[in-house]
Amino acid sequence: MTINRRRFLSGTAGLAAGGLLAGTLGTRHALAQASASMFTPEEGATLRLLRWVPFVTGEEEAWNANTAAFTEATGVEVRIDQESWEDVRPKAAVAANVGSGPDMVMSWFDDPFQYPDKLVDVTDLANALGEEHGGWYEGLEGYARQGDKFIAIPLCAIGNAVCYRDSHMKAAGFSEFPQDTDGFLELCKALKANGTPAGFPHGKAVGDGNNYAHWLLWSHGGMTVDESGAVAINSPETKAAIDYAKALYETFIPGTESWLDINNNRAFLAGEVSLTANGVSLYYAATKDEALKEIAEDIRTTNLPIGPVGKSVELHQTSTLSIFNHCKYPQAAKAYIAFMYQADRMNAWLEGASAYCCQALKGFENNPVWTSNPVHAPYAKASASLRPNGYAGPLGPASAGVMADYVLVDMFAEAVTGQRTPEEAIANAERRIARYYR
Amino acid sequence: MQARPARSFSILGWLLESRNGLGFLFMLPAAVFLLCFLTYPLGLGVWLGFTDARIGREGIFVGLENYIWLFDDPVFWLSVFNTMLYTVVASILKFALGLWLALILNQHLPFKTFFRAIILLPWVVPTVLSALAFWWIYDSQFSIISYVLMNLGLISEPINFLGDPGMARASVIAANVWRGIPFVAISLLAGLQTIPQSLNEAAALDGATSWQRFTKITLPLLTPIIAVVMTFSVLFTFTDFQLIYVLTRGGPVNATHLMATLSFQRAIPGGQLGEGAAIAVAMIPFLLAAILFSFFGLQRRKWQQGGGD
Numbered sequence: 001m002t003i004n005r006r007r008f009l010s011g012t013a014g015l016a017a018g019g020l021l022a023g024t025l026g027t028r029h030a031l032a033q034a035s036a037s038m039f040t041p042e043e044g045a046t047l048r049l050l051r052w053v054p055f056v057t058g059e060e061e062a063w064n065a066n067t068a069a070f071t072e073a074t075g076v077e078v079r080i081d082q083e084s085w086e087d088v089r090p091k092a093a094v095a096a097n098v099g100s101g102p103d104m105v106m107s108w109f110d111d112p113f114q115y116p117d118k119l120v121d122v123t124d125l126a127n128a129l130g131e132e133h134g135g136w137y138e139g140l141e142g143y144a145r146q147g148d149k150f151i152a153i154p155l156c157a158i159g160n161a162v163c164y165r166d167s168h169m170k171a172a173g174f175s176e177f178p179q180d181t182d183g184f185l186e187l188c189k190a191l192k193a194n195g196t197p198a199g200f201p202h203g204k205a206v207g208d209g210n211n212y213a214h215w216l217l218w219s220h221g222g223m224t225v226d227e228s229g230a231v232a233i234n235s236p237e238t239k240a241a242i243d244y245a246k247a248l249y250e251t252f253i254p255g256t257e258s259w260l261d262i263n264n265n266r267a268f269l270a271g272e273v274s275l276t277a278n279g280v281s282l283y284y285a286a287t288k289d290e291a292l293k294e295i296a297e298d299i300r301t302t303n304l305p306i307g308p309v310g311k312s313v314e315l316h317q318t319s320t321l322s323i324f325n326h327c328k329y330p331q332a333a334k335a336y337i338a339f340m341y342q343a344d345r346m347n348a349w350l351e352g353a354s355a356y357c358c359q360a361l362k363g364f365e366n367n368p369v370w371t372s373n374p375v376h377a378p379y380a381k382a383s384a385s386l387r388p389n390g391y392a393g394p395l396g397p398a399s400a401g402v403m404a405d406y407v408l409v410d411m412f413a414e415a416v417t418g419q420r421t422p423e424e425a426i427a428n429a430e431r432r433i434a435r436y437y438r
Numbered sequence: 439m440q441a442r443p444a445r446s447f448s449i450l451g452w453l454l455e456s457r458n459g460l461g462f463l464f465m466l467p468a469a470v471f472l473l474c475f476l477t478y479p480l481g482l483g484v485w486l487g488f489t490d491a492r493i494g495r496e497g498i499f500v501g502l503e504n505y506i507w508l509f510d511d512p513v514f515w516l517s518v519f520n521t522m523l524y525t526v527v528a529s530i531l532k533f534a535l536g537l538w539l540a541l542i543l544n545q546h547l548p549f550k551t552f553f554r555a556i557i558l559l560p561w562v563v564p565t566v567l568s569a570l571a572f573w574w575i576y577d578s579q580f581s582i583i584s585y586v587l588m589n590l591g592l593i594s595e596p597i598n599f600l601g602d603p604g605m606a607r608a609s610v611i612a613a614n615v616w617r618g619i620p621f622v623a624i625s626l627l628a629g630l631q632t633i634p635q636s637l638n639e640a641a642a643l644d645g646a647t648s649w650q651r652f653t654k655i656t657l658p659l660l661t662p663i664i665a666v667v668m669t670f671s672v673l674f675t676f677t678d679f680q681l682i683y684v685l686t687r688g689g690p691v692n693a694t695h696l697m698a699t700l701s702f703q704r705a706i707p708g709g710q711l712g713e714g715a716a717i718a719v720a721m722i723p724f725l726l727a728a729i730l731f732s733f734f735g736l737q738r739r740k741w742q743q744g745g746g747d
Contacts, residue, residue, distance in 0.1 A: 255578025
């Protein structure tokens with residue numbers, strides 16, 4: 001059934017694109033061909049891609065189908081190795097430095113900045129793709145560009161959004177979801193009073209915990225380091241973020257300080273919490289289970305509220321594609337990436353990922369996946385609200401280390417649980433950040 | 439020209455014929471194995487602790503910098519405290535409960551072999567699986583313990599097993615004890631069975647109470663086994679990783695972070711290989727102390743033979 005739908009969609013997308021391009025956008029058509037024919041694979045080239053284990057089977061199928069189409073078109077075999085998402089970072093780092101192994105890697109967050117000099121300069125490809133498809137989103141570009149040079153091609157943002165129970169929100173006296181942090185706090189208070197509380201992880205949840213902590217900090221204007229990489233966590237904005245987190249924590253279901261990544265899903269699907277933040281997977285977990293039909297129909301999603309900083313800022317998860325220097329066939333690798341970003345290919349992939357992956361290029365924002373289900377809509381904005389890790393400093397081992405060591409997660413957890421005063425928690429985070437950015 | 443082959447032949451001959459030479463040959467594979475898979479990684483770990491190596495990048499020698507930073511790092515000291523607490527409390531509980539269990543199993547019970555067999559179950563189940571089971575038991579919303587107590591009307595809201603620092607520590611220790619008891623119990627049971635029954639019978643004839651027989655006969659004769667078993671038990675507990683990683687990842691707010699889990703967190707996901715190695719190396723003195731204590735402290739002959747110091 002999904003195949004039929006995808007075939008139908010790619011067919012219609014092709015027709016629509018054909019109609020448009022034949023008419024007004026002749027230049028764009030020429031450019032679209034440009035990136036596809038910019039790189040000619042070397043004779044006898046083969047490629048190996050190291051990627052994270054797919055979270056959504058449709059995404060894997062679409063990626064593999066695109067890859068097979070590339071092999072068919074060019075004769076270049078592409079072997080895809082999958083590693084569990086936590087293992088991609090060490091494996092890729094070792095491959096980069098040993099100089100053998102996979103030719104390309106689909107990696108997370110700031111990984112390319114851990115070994116920028118071991119990566120092929122892909123500025124030509126990135127610029128061509130950017131021009132063809134309406135430009136890169138700023139946050140995602142930040143994960144791929146060092147100075148004027150692209151060391152990676154942004155692939156997608158894996159969006160995070162508030163998932164809530166519509167009926168519980170209405171029962172709490174809210175007809176619309178509040179857009180700002182103050183209204184959000186009021187909603188959470190009302191939910192708590194109704195016995196249908198919210199819950200966000202304060203435990204060592206790699207994805208959800210970091211998303212929440214970064215949103216708390218950034219929405220209040222805080223930052224870990226300034227543009228030069230000097231520690232800037234000790235600020236009134238951070239204090240405000242912590243005070244807000246404390247107030248919000250009061251409204252949570254008890255036990256969130258022990259939550260790991262899966263706990264909020266479990267609690268939400270069991271009806272124990274009525275509001276949390278998660279990827280779209282939470283919604284799909286509910287739709288797949290007949291017993292959870294009621295919850296699935298009641299789920300609404302929206303973006304995390306806007307704080308004093310005045311705009312939507314979130315961490316999300318980010319993935320990029322990079323080519324190692326030791327790749328013997330860099331032209332083939334670039335041709336492969338260019339092929340995967342051709343409009344119909346990329347659209348099919350985004351479709352397959354059913355809103356799990358948000359496009360890196362603005363030109364794909366009209367992908368039908370975002371309008372096919374209202375639940376998907378907030379995830380479409382992930383790339384736009386995304387801000388690179390370690391804001392406002394440079395990306396690199398320091399920013400990666402601060403996140404992996406849960407410095408922000410710990411700071412908020414220390415303060416909300418009352419283990420330390422907000423000032424002590426900030427001071428402790430300041431020390432730890434300074435260590436990484438020494 | 440002809441002397442050389444003759445000499446090499448004679449070395450081979452010496453190797454094969456002399457007692458020491460043959461012994462050396464037989465030992466060689468084991469020695470190579472130990473050197474390659476134990477000494478080299480240990481040496482590399484110690485070296486990494488003195489560098490600022492990151493994953494995939496050679497480090498440069500930074501002397502004691504990692505240790506100086508750790509000395510000043512409250513998270514590290516918290517993990518040292520947690521590790522000590524975890525090891526001491528869990529080991530004492532495992533010893534007391536394990537010895538008790540061994541003494542019971544050493545009696546004539548109905549279905550004795552059956553009980554002896556199933557007692558090993560917690561030890562046989564892979565740690566990750568039992569840890570996952572405990573994860574559900576301790577879940578902040580769906581804990582079976584909370585559920586039962588709430589239905590009995592004893593508590594009004596779920597127990598925050600892994601959220602409160604004290605509770606979290608107690609919970610992970612309980613899970614570790616559950617898992618570690620069988621090893622202690624079965625090993626001590628084996629030790630108990632080596633104690634000649636005639637000694638107990640003779641003491642009983644002389645009018646010794648069962649408590650006197652336990653303290654004057656069983657315990658002293660069991661000490662060598664206890665020393666070995668507890669050394670292993672302490673080492674396993676001290677270096678525990680899986681249980682913590684599944685249950686809390688060191689949370690809440692690092693209250694259950696052990697040195698092993700902190701070392702991993704900083705070294706692999708965090709990429710700071712040098713610092714992670716330094717934390718791991720910092721475990722060595724504690725482990726050595728535990729080994730030395732058990733071997734020189736618990737294995738003193740005099741004490742075992744019932745004499746004073």
